[in-house]
Amino acid sequence: MPELPEVEVVRRGLARWVIGTTIDEVEVLHPRPVRRHEAGIDDFVSRLNGATVLDVVRRGKFLWLSLDSGEALLAHLGMSGQLLLEAPDAPDEKHLRVRLGLRGGTGRELRFVDQRMFGGLAVVDLVKTPDGGPGGLGGVPAEDAPVPVGLPGEPAGDGPVEGEYTAGEALIPVPVAHIxxxxxxxxxxxxxxxxxxxxxxxxxxxxxxxxxxxxxxxxxxxxxxxxxxxxxxxxxxxxxxxxxxxxxxxxxxxxxxxxxxxxxxxxxxxxxxxxxxxxxxxxxxxxxxxxxxxxxxxxxxxxxxxxxxxxxxxxxxxxxxxxxxxx
Structure with a gap:
Protein backbone atom coordinates (compact mmCIF):
# COMPACT_ATOMS: atom_id res chain seq x y z
CA MET A 1 0.00 0.00 0.00
CA PRO A 2 1.33 3.47 -0.80
CA GLU A 3 2.69 5.23 2.27
CA LEU A 4 3.41 8.90 2.99
CA PRO A 5 6.20 9.47 0.44
CA GLU A 6 4.25 7.83 -2.38
CA VAL A 7 1.09 9.84 -1.63
CA GLU A 8 3.10 13.06 -1.30
CA VAL A 9 4.65 12.45 -4.73
CA VAL A 10 1.11 12.21 -6.15
CA ARG A 11 0.00 15.32 -4.23
CA ARG A 12 2.88 17.40 -5.58
CA GLY A 13 2.19 16.27 -9.11
CA LEU A 14 -1.51 17.12 -8.84
CA ALA A 15 -0.85 20.46 -7.16
CA ARG A 16 1.29 21.65 -10.07
CA TRP A 17 -1.45 21.03 -12.61
CA VAL A 18 -4.96 21.05 -11.09
CA ILE A 19 -5.05 24.01 -8.67
CA GLY A 20 -7.23 26.66 -10.27
CA THR A 21 -8.88 24.31 -12.76
CA THR A 22 -12.63 23.69 -12.85
CA ILE A 23 -14.18 20.23 -13.02
CA ASP A 24 -16.48 20.33 -16.03
CA GLU A 25 -17.21 16.66 -16.62
CA VAL A 26 -17.51 13.65 -14.30
CA GLU A 27 -17.80 10.07 -15.50
CA VAL A 28 -18.07 7.13 -13.08
CA LEU A 29 -17.23 3.94 -14.95
CA HIS A 30 -17.53 1.57 -11.96
CA PRO A 31 -19.58 2.12 -8.78
CA ARG A 32 -17.20 0.52 -6.29
CA PRO A 33 -14.57 3.32 -6.15
CA VAL A 34 -17.28 5.82 -5.11
CA ARG A 35 -18.94 3.50 -2.59
CA ARG A 36 -17.88 5.74 0.31
CA HIS A 37 -19.96 8.57 -1.16
CA GLU A 38 -23.10 7.49 0.67
CA ALA A 39 -25.50 9.72 -1.29
CA GLY A 40 -24.78 7.76 -4.47
CA ILE A 41 -23.22 8.28 -7.89
CA ASP A 42 -25.61 10.96 -9.13
CA ASP A 43 -24.94 13.10 -6.06
CA PHE A 44 -21.19 12.52 -6.43
CA VAL A 45 -21.34 13.78 -10.02
CA SER A 46 -23.53 16.79 -9.27
CA ARG A 47 -21.35 17.98 -6.38
CA LEU A 48 -18.20 17.91 -8.51
CA ASN A 49 -19.54 19.40 -11.73
CA GLY A 50 -18.56 23.07 -11.90
CA ALA A 51 -16.39 23.00 -8.77
CA THR A 52 -13.01 24.75 -8.87
CA VAL A 53 -9.98 23.19 -7.22
CA LEU A 54 -8.45 25.54 -4.64
CA ASP A 55 -5.74 23.29 -3.21
CA VAL A 56 -4.40 19.74 -3.07
CA VAL A 57 -3.74 18.65 0.51
CA ARG A 58 -2.32 15.54 2.20
CA ARG A 59 -2.33 14.27 5.75
CA GLY A 60 -0.65 10.90 6.25
CA LYS A 61 -1.82 8.64 3.44
CA PHE A 62 -5.00 10.65 2.75
CA LEU A 63 -5.22 13.13 -0.10
CA TRP A 64 -7.92 15.65 -0.93
CA LEU A 65 -8.79 18.40 -3.38
CA SER A 66 -10.24 21.44 -1.61
CA LEU A 67 -13.12 22.84 -3.67
CA ASP A 68 -14.68 26.30 -3.88
CA SER A 69 -17.97 24.71 -2.81
CA GLY A 70 -16.56 24.38 0.72
CA GLU A 71 -16.28 20.61 0.32
CA ALA A 72 -13.41 18.32 -0.62
CA LEU A 73 -12.85 15.46 -3.02
CA LEU A 74 -11.22 12.90 -0.72
CA ALA A 75 -9.06 10.18 -2.24
CA HIS A 76 -7.51 7.08 -0.75
CA LEU A 77 -5.32 5.00 -3.04
CA GLY A 78 -5.78 1.70 -1.19
CA MET A 79 -3.55 -1.06 -2.57
CA SER A 80 -3.50 -0.12 -6.23
CA GLY A 81 -5.19 3.24 -6.77
CA GLN A 82 -3.62 5.72 -9.20
CA LEU A 83 -4.47 9.36 -9.91
CA LEU A 84 -3.23 10.10 -13.42
CA LEU A 85 -3.24 13.26 -15.50
CA GLU A 86 -3.84 12.36 -19.14
CA ALA A 87 -4.70 14.06 -22.39
CA PRO A 88 -8.44 13.63 -23.09
CA ASP A 89 -7.67 11.70 -26.28
CA ALA A 90 -5.25 9.28 -24.58
CA PRO A 91 -6.42 5.64 -24.59
CA ASP A 92 -8.36 4.57 -21.50
CA GLU A 93 -6.43 2.53 -18.98
CA LYS A 94 -7.63 -1.06 -18.47
CA HIS A 95 -8.75 -0.35 -14.91
CA LEU A 96 -10.04 3.21 -15.36
CA ARG A 97 -12.84 3.80 -12.81
CA VAL A 98 -13.53 7.56 -12.66
CA ARG A 99 -12.77 10.36 -15.12
CA LEU A 100 -12.79 14.09 -14.28
CA GLY A 101 -12.60 16.65 -17.05
CA LEU A 102 -10.65 19.79 -16.10
CA ARG A 103 -11.23 23.20 -17.67
CA GLY A 104 -8.27 25.56 -17.57
CA GLY A 105 -4.64 24.69 -16.93
CA THR A 106 -3.07 22.28 -19.38
CA GLY A 107 -6.26 20.73 -20.70
CA ARG A 108 -5.51 17.34 -19.17
CA GLU A 109 -8.13 15.20 -17.43
CA LEU A 110 -7.78 13.51 -14.06
CA ARG A 111 -8.29 9.75 -14.04
CA PHE A 112 -8.72 7.42 -11.09
CA VAL A 113 -7.39 3.99 -12.02
CA ASP A 114 -7.63 1.10 -9.56
CA GLN A 115 -7.07 -2.56 -10.38
CA ARG A 116 -8.03 -4.06 -7.01
CA MET A 117 -10.55 -1.35 -6.07
CA PHE A 118 -9.68 -1.08 -2.39
CA GLY A 119 -9.23 2.68 -2.83
CA GLY A 120 -11.89 5.23 -3.58
CA LEU A 121 -13.18 8.78 -3.98
CA ALA A 122 -15.87 10.70 -2.09
CA VAL A 123 -17.07 14.28 -1.82
CA VAL A 124 -17.05 15.13 1.89
CA ASP A 125 -17.56 18.04 4.26
CA LEU A 126 -14.66 19.94 5.78
CA VAL A 127 -14.44 20.79 9.48
CA LYS A 128 -12.03 22.89 11.51
CA THR A 129 -8.84 21.20 12.65
CA PRO A 130 -8.67 20.56 16.42
CA ASP A 131 -5.36 22.41 16.80
CA GLY A 132 -6.20 25.33 14.53
CA GLY A 133 -3.39 24.57 12.09
CA PRO A 134 -3.66 23.72 8.37
CA GLY A 135 -5.31 20.39 7.63
CA GLY A 136 -2.16 19.02 6.10
CA LEU A 137 0.57 19.73 3.59
CA GLY A 138 -0.83 21.75 0.71
CA GLY A 139 0.00 24.35 -1.89
CA VAL A 140 2.21 24.19 -4.95
CA PRO A 141 5.62 22.91 -3.82
CA ALA A 142 8.87 24.53 -4.82
CA GLU A 143 10.90 22.37 -7.18
CA ASP A 144 12.63 19.63 -5.14
CA ALA A 145 11.85 21.53 -1.94
CA PRO A 146 12.57 19.69 1.30
CA VAL A 147 10.00 19.70 4.07
CA PRO A 148 11.83 21.25 7.05
CA VAL A 149 11.02 19.68 10.41
CA GLY A 150 12.86 20.48 13.62
CA LEU A 151 12.98 18.17 16.62
CA PRO A 152 13.41 19.51 20.15
CA GLY A 153 17.00 20.55 20.67
CA GLU A 154 17.65 20.71 16.93
CA PRO A 155 17.41 23.60 14.44
CA ALA A 156 13.92 23.88 12.97
CA GLY A 157 15.19 25.40 9.73
CA ASP A 158 13.53 28.41 8.19
CA GLY A 159 10.02 27.06 8.57
CA PRO A 160 7.81 25.61 5.82
CA VAL A 161 8.92 26.32 2.28
CA GLU A 162 6.91 29.19 0.81
CA GLY A 163 3.85 27.77 -0.90
CA GLU A 164 3.96 24.43 0.94
CA TYR A 165 1.16 25.44 3.32
CA THR A 166 -1.98 27.29 2.38
CA ALA A 167 -2.44 30.04 4.97
CA GLY A 168 -5.74 30.00 6.80
CA GLU A 169 -6.92 26.61 5.54
CA ALA A 170 -7.40 25.11 9.00
CA LEU A 171 -9.84 22.59 7.57
CA ILE A 172 -9.84 18.81 7.31
CA PRO A 173 -12.29 16.30 5.78
CA VAL A 174 -14.61 14.73 8.33
CA PRO A 175 -13.41 11.13 7.64
CA VAL A 176 -9.79 12.22 8.24
CA ALA A 177 -10.36 14.34 11.37
CA HIS A 178 -9.22 11.52 13.70
CA ILE A 179 -5.92 11.01 11.82
Missing amino acids: ARDALDPLLDVDLLAARLRRRETGLKRALLDQTLISGIGNIYADEALWRAKLHYARATETLNRPTLNRVLAAAQDVMREALAQGGTSFDSLYVDVNGQSGYFERGLDAYGREGEACHRCGSQMRRETFMNRSSFFCPKCQPKPRSGRF
Whole structure:
Protein backbone atom coordinates (compact mmCIF):
# COMPACT_ATOMS: atom_id res chain seq x y z
CA MET A 1 0.00 0.00 0.00
CA PRO A 2 1.33 3.47 -0.80
CA GLU A 3 2.69 5.23 2.27
CA LEU A 4 3.41 8.90 2.99
CA PRO A 5 6.20 9.47 0.44
CA GLU A 6 4.25 7.83 -2.38
CA VAL A 7 1.09 9.84 -1.63
CA GLU A 8 3.10 13.06 -1.30
CA VAL A 9 4.65 12.45 -4.73
CA VAL A 10 1.11 12.21 -6.15
CA ARG A 11 0.00 15.32 -4.23
CA ARG A 12 2.88 17.40 -5.58
CA GLY A 13 2.19 16.27 -9.11
CA LEU A 14 -1.51 17.12 -8.84
CA ALA A 15 -0.85 20.46 -7.16
CA ARG A 16 1.29 21.65 -10.07
CA TRP A 17 -1.45 21.03 -12.61
CA VAL A 18 -4.96 21.05 -11.09
CA ILE A 19 -5.05 24.01 -8.67
CA GLY A 20 -7.23 26.66 -10.27
CA THR A 21 -8.88 24.31 -12.76
CA THR A 22 -12.63 23.69 -12.85
CA ILE A 23 -14.18 20.23 -13.02
CA ASP A 24 -16.48 20.33 -16.03
CA GLU A 25 -17.21 16.66 -16.62
CA VAL A 26 -17.51 13.65 -14.30
CA GLU A 27 -17.80 10.07 -15.50
CA VAL A 28 -18.07 7.13 -13.08
CA LEU A 29 -17.23 3.94 -14.95
CA HIS A 30 -17.53 1.57 -11.96
CA PRO A 31 -19.58 2.12 -8.78
CA ARG A 32 -17.20 0.52 -6.29
CA PRO A 33 -14.57 3.32 -6.15
CA VAL A 34 -17.28 5.82 -5.11
CA ARG A 35 -18.94 3.50 -2.59
CA ARG A 36 -17.88 5.74 0.31
CA HIS A 37 -19.96 8.57 -1.16
CA GLU A 38 -23.10 7.49 0.67
CA ALA A 39 -25.50 9.72 -1.29
CA GLY A 40 -24.78 7.76 -4.47
CA ILE A 41 -23.22 8.28 -7.89
CA ASP A 42 -25.61 10.96 -9.13
CA ASP A 43 -24.94 13.10 -6.06
CA PHE A 44 -21.19 12.52 -6.43
CA VAL A 45 -21.34 13.78 -10.02
CA SER A 46 -23.53 16.79 -9.27
CA ARG A 47 -21.35 17.98 -6.38
CA LEU A 48 -18.20 17.91 -8.51
CA ASN A 49 -19.54 19.40 -11.73
CA GLY A 50 -18.56 23.07 -11.90
CA ALA A 51 -16.39 23.00 -8.77
CA THR A 52 -13.01 24.75 -8.87
CA VAL A 53 -9.98 23.19 -7.22
CA LEU A 54 -8.45 25.54 -4.64
CA ASP A 55 -5.74 23.29 -3.21
CA VAL A 56 -4.40 19.74 -3.07
CA VAL A 57 -3.74 18.65 0.51
CA ARG A 58 -2.32 15.54 2.20
CA ARG A 59 -2.33 14.27 5.75
CA GLY A 60 -0.65 10.90 6.25
CA LYS A 61 -1.82 8.64 3.44
CA PHE A 62 -5.00 10.65 2.75
CA LEU A 63 -5.22 13.13 -0.10
CA TRP A 64 -7.92 15.65 -0.93
CA LEU A 65 -8.79 18.40 -3.38
CA SER A 66 -10.24 21.44 -1.61
CA LEU A 67 -13.12 22.84 -3.67
CA ASP A 68 -14.68 26.30 -3.88
CA SER A 69 -17.97 24.71 -2.81
CA GLY A 70 -16.56 24.38 0.72
CA GLU A 71 -16.28 20.61 0.32
CA ALA A 72 -13.41 18.32 -0.62
CA LEU A 73 -12.85 15.46 -3.02
CA LEU A 74 -11.22 12.90 -0.72
CA ALA A 75 -9.06 10.18 -2.24
CA HIS A 76 -7.51 7.08 -0.75
CA LEU A 77 -5.32 5.00 -3.04
CA GLY A 78 -5.78 1.70 -1.19
CA MET A 79 -3.55 -1.06 -2.57
CA SER A 80 -3.50 -0.12 -6.23
CA GLY A 81 -5.19 3.24 -6.77
CA GLN A 82 -3.62 5.72 -9.20
CA LEU A 83 -4.47 9.36 -9.91
CA LEU A 84 -3.23 10.10 -13.42
CA LEU A 85 -3.24 13.26 -15.50
CA GLU A 86 -3.84 12.36 -19.14
CA ALA A 87 -4.70 14.06 -22.39
CA PRO A 88 -8.44 13.63 -23.09
CA ASP A 89 -7.67 11.70 -26.28
CA ALA A 90 -5.25 9.28 -24.58
CA PRO A 91 -6.42 5.64 -24.59
CA ASP A 92 -8.36 4.57 -21.50
CA GLU A 93 -6.43 2.53 -18.98
CA LYS A 94 -7.63 -1.06 -18.47
CA HIS A 95 -8.75 -0.35 -14.91
CA LEU A 96 -10.04 3.21 -15.36
CA ARG A 97 -12.84 3.80 -12.81
CA VAL A 98 -13.53 7.56 -12.66
CA ARG A 99 -12.77 10.36 -15.12
CA LEU A 100 -12.79 14.09 -14.28
CA GLY A 101 -12.60 16.65 -17.05
CA LEU A 102 -10.65 19.79 -16.10
CA ARG A 103 -11.23 23.20 -17.67
CA GLY A 104 -8.27 25.56 -17.57
CA GLY A 105 -4.64 24.69 -16.93
CA THR A 106 -3.07 22.28 -19.38
CA GLY A 107 -6.26 20.73 -20.70
CA ARG A 108 -5.51 17.34 -19.17
CA GLU A 109 -8.13 15.20 -17.43
CA LEU A 110 -7.78 13.51 -14.06
CA ARG A 111 -8.29 9.75 -14.04
CA PHE A 112 -8.72 7.42 -11.09
CA VAL A 113 -7.39 3.99 -12.02
CA ASP A 114 -7.63 1.10 -9.56
CA GLN A 115 -7.07 -2.56 -10.38
CA ARG A 116 -8.03 -4.06 -7.01
CA MET A 117 -10.55 -1.35 -6.07
CA PHE A 118 -9.68 -1.08 -2.39
CA GLY A 119 -9.23 2.68 -2.83
CA GLY A 120 -11.89 5.23 -3.58
CA LEU A 121 -13.18 8.78 -3.98
CA ALA A 122 -15.87 10.70 -2.09
CA VAL A 123 -17.07 14.28 -1.82
CA VAL A 124 -17.05 15.13 1.89
CA ASP A 125 -17.56 18.04 4.26
CA LEU A 126 -14.66 19.94 5.78
CA VAL A 127 -14.44 20.79 9.48
CA LYS A 128 -12.03 22.89 11.51
CA THR A 129 -8.84 21.20 12.65
CA PRO A 130 -8.67 20.56 16.42
CA ASP A 131 -5.36 22.41 16.80
CA GLY A 132 -6.20 25.33 14.53
CA GLY A 133 -3.39 24.57 12.09
CA PRO A 134 -3.66 23.72 8.37
CA GLY A 135 -5.31 20.39 7.63
CA GLY A 136 -2.16 19.02 6.10
CA LEU A 137 0.57 19.73 3.59
CA GLY A 138 -0.83 21.75 0.71
CA GLY A 139 0.00 24.35 -1.89
CA VAL A 140 2.21 24.19 -4.95
CA PRO A 141 5.62 22.91 -3.82
CA ALA A 142 8.87 24.53 -4.82
CA GLU A 143 10.90 22.37 -7.18
CA ASP A 144 12.63 19.63 -5.14
CA ALA A 145 11.85 21.53 -1.94
CA PRO A 146 12.57 19.69 1.30
CA VAL A 147 10.00 19.70 4.07
CA PRO A 148 11.83 21.25 7.05
CA VAL A 149 11.02 19.68 10.41
CA GLY A 150 12.86 20.48 13.62
CA LEU A 151 12.98 18.17 16.62
CA PRO A 152 13.41 19.51 20.15
CA GLY A 153 17.00 20.55 20.67
CA GLU A 154 17.65 20.71 16.93
CA PRO A 155 17.41 23.60 14.44
CA ALA A 156 13.92 23.88 12.97
CA GLY A 157 15.19 25.40 9.73
CA ASP A 158 13.53 28.41 8.19
CA GLY A 159 10.02 27.06 8.57
CA PRO A 160 7.81 25.61 5.82
CA VAL A 161 8.92 26.32 2.28
CA GLU A 162 6.91 29.19 0.81
CA GLY A 163 3.85 27.77 -0.90
CA GLU A 164 3.96 24.43 0.94
CA TYR A 165 1.16 25.44 3.32
CA THR A 166 -1.98 27.29 2.38
CA ALA A 167 -2.44 30.04 4.97
CA GLY A 168 -5.74 30.00 6.80
CA GLU A 169 -6.92 26.61 5.54
CA ALA A 170 -7.40 25.11 9.00
CA LEU A 171 -9.84 22.59 7.57
CA ILE A 172 -9.84 18.81 7.31
CA PRO A 173 -12.29 16.30 5.78
CA VAL A 174 -14.61 14.73 8.33
CA PRO A 175 -13.41 11.13 7.64
CA VAL A 176 -9.79 12.22 8.24
CA ALA A 177 -10.36 14.34 11.37
CA HIS A 178 -9.22 11.52 13.70
CA ILE A 179 -5.92 11.01 11.82
CA ALA A 180 -2.85 12.40 13.59
CA ARG A 181 -0.35 14.74 11.98
CA ASP A 182 2.46 12.92 10.19
CA ALA A 183 6.20 12.73 10.66
CA LEU A 184 6.93 15.38 8.00
CA ASP A 185 4.35 17.85 9.32
CA PRO A 186 6.00 20.94 10.86
CA LEU A 187 3.02 21.19 13.24
CA LEU A 188 3.53 17.70 14.68
CA ASP A 189 3.42 18.10 18.49
CA VAL A 190 6.35 15.95 19.61
CA ASP A 191 5.67 16.60 23.30
CA LEU A 192 2.12 15.32 22.94
CA LEU A 193 3.27 12.34 20.89
CA ALA A 194 5.86 11.38 23.53
CA ALA A 195 3.29 11.54 26.31
CA ARG A 196 0.76 9.49 24.36
CA LEU A 197 3.35 6.86 23.46
CA ARG A 198 4.33 6.32 27.07
CA ARG A 199 0.69 6.03 28.12
CA ARG A 200 -0.17 3.62 25.31
CA GLU A 201 1.99 0.75 26.68
CA THR A 202 2.42 -1.09 23.41
CA GLY A 203 5.18 -2.22 21.06
CA LEU A 204 7.12 0.45 19.21
CA LYS A 205 6.29 -0.68 15.69
CA ARG A 206 2.63 -1.14 16.56
CA ALA A 207 2.63 2.47 17.80
CA LEU A 208 4.34 3.75 14.62
CA LEU A 209 1.61 2.09 12.56
CA ASP A 210 -1.18 3.60 14.66
CA GLN A 211 -2.48 6.45 12.49
CA THR A 212 -4.20 8.09 15.48
CA LEU A 213 -0.76 8.60 17.10
CA ILE A 214 1.33 9.55 14.09
CA SER A 215 0.18 9.14 10.50
CA GLY A 216 1.80 8.19 7.22
CA ILE A 217 4.19 5.52 8.48
CA GLY A 218 3.41 2.08 7.08
CA ASN A 219 5.11 -1.28 7.28
CA ILE A 220 8.01 -0.49 4.92
CA TYR A 221 9.09 2.80 6.46
CA ALA A 222 8.54 1.57 10.03
CA ASP A 223 11.08 -1.22 9.41
CA GLU A 224 13.49 1.21 7.74
CA ALA A 225 13.21 3.78 10.57
CA LEU A 226 13.69 1.16 13.29
CA TRP A 227 16.76 -0.24 11.51
CA ARG A 228 18.28 3.24 11.32
CA ALA A 229 17.45 3.93 14.98
CA LYS A 230 18.84 0.50 16.03
CA LEU A 231 15.65 -0.43 17.86
CA HIS A 232 13.68 -3.67 17.86
CA TYR A 233 10.06 -3.49 16.73
CA ALA A 234 8.84 -4.94 20.05
CA ARG A 235 10.49 -2.31 22.24
CA ALA A 236 7.92 -1.24 24.86
CA THR A 237 6.81 2.35 24.26
CA GLU A 238 6.64 3.13 27.99
CA THR A 239 10.43 2.59 28.16
CA LEU A 240 11.16 5.27 25.56
CA ASN A 241 12.94 8.34 26.87
CA ARG A 242 12.87 11.59 24.93
CA PRO A 243 16.27 11.20 23.20
CA THR A 244 15.26 7.72 21.99
CA LEU A 245 11.94 9.00 20.68
CA ASN A 246 13.74 11.84 18.90
CA ARG A 247 16.05 9.28 17.31
CA VAL A 248 13.13 7.23 16.01
CA LEU A 249 11.34 10.28 14.62
CA ALA A 250 14.51 11.62 13.00
CA ALA A 251 15.08 8.22 11.36
CA ALA A 252 11.49 8.12 10.09
CA GLN A 253 11.78 11.64 8.71
CA ASP A 254 15.11 10.95 7.01
CA VAL A 255 14.01 7.76 5.32
CA MET A 256 10.77 9.29 4.08
CA ARG A 257 12.54 12.40 2.75
CA GLU A 258 14.97 10.17 0.88
CA ALA A 259 12.11 8.08 -0.51
CA LEU A 260 10.27 11.24 -1.54
CA ALA A 261 13.35 12.52 -3.39
CA GLN A 262 13.43 9.27 -5.37
CA GLY A 263 9.73 9.18 -6.21
CA GLY A 264 8.73 6.68 -3.53
CA THR A 265 8.97 2.91 -3.34
CA SER A 266 7.57 0.82 -6.20
CA PHE A 267 7.70 -2.96 -6.01
CA ASP A 268 5.42 -3.37 -9.03
CA SER A 269 3.62 -1.26 -11.62
CA LEU A 270 0.65 -0.48 -9.36
CA TYR A 271 2.22 2.52 -7.60
CA VAL A 272 3.00 5.37 -10.00
CA ASP A 273 2.98 9.17 -9.94
CA VAL A 274 0.52 11.34 -11.89
CA ASN A 275 2.55 10.80 -15.07
CA GLY A 276 2.57 7.02 -14.67
CA GLN A 277 6.21 6.84 -13.55
CA SER A 278 7.41 4.46 -10.82
CA GLY A 279 9.64 5.45 -7.93
CA TYR A 280 12.92 3.65 -7.28
CA PHE A 281 13.61 3.96 -3.54
CA GLU A 282 13.29 0.16 -3.20
CA ARG A 283 16.91 0.01 -4.38
CA GLY A 284 17.97 1.85 -1.21
CA LEU A 285 16.07 -0.19 1.38
CA ASP A 286 18.17 -1.37 4.32
CA ALA A 287 15.67 -3.64 6.08
CA TYR A 288 12.37 -4.29 4.34
CA GLY A 289 12.35 -7.40 2.13
CA ARG A 290 15.99 -8.29 2.91
CA GLU A 291 15.52 -11.55 4.84
CA GLY A 292 18.70 -13.67 4.71
CA GLU A 293 20.81 -10.85 3.25
CA ALA A 294 23.72 -9.19 5.02
CA CYS A 295 22.96 -6.18 7.20
CA HIS A 296 24.33 -3.07 5.52
CA ARG A 297 25.75 -1.92 8.85
CA CYS A 298 27.22 -4.97 10.61
CA GLY A 299 27.04 -7.84 8.10
CA SER A 300 24.75 -10.05 10.20
CA GLN A 301 22.00 -11.97 8.43
CA MET A 302 18.75 -10.03 8.31
CA ARG A 303 15.67 -11.74 9.74
CA ARG A 304 11.95 -11.67 9.12
CA GLU A 305 9.26 -12.30 11.71
CA THR A 306 5.48 -12.29 11.39
CA PHE A 307 3.90 -9.24 12.96
CA MET A 308 0.23 -8.13 12.85
CA ASN A 309 -0.40 -10.40 9.84
CA ARG A 310 2.54 -8.73 8.10
CA SER A 311 6.30 -9.13 8.14
CA SER A 312 8.92 -7.30 10.15
CA PHE A 313 12.50 -7.22 8.88
CA PHE A 314 15.36 -6.44 11.26
CA CYS A 315 18.98 -7.13 12.13
CA PRO A 316 19.29 -9.36 15.22
CA LYS A 317 22.64 -7.81 16.15
CA CYS A 318 21.90 -4.11 15.54
CA GLN A 319 18.33 -4.39 16.79
CA PRO A 320 18.44 -6.91 19.65
CA LYS A 321 15.14 -8.15 20.99
CA PRO A 322 14.36 -6.54 24.38
CA ARG A 323 14.19 -8.80 27.41
CA SER A 324 10.66 -7.61 27.99
CA GLY A 325 8.80 -6.14 25.06
CA ARG A 326 5.32 -5.73 23.71
CA PHE A 327 4.12 -7.06 20.37
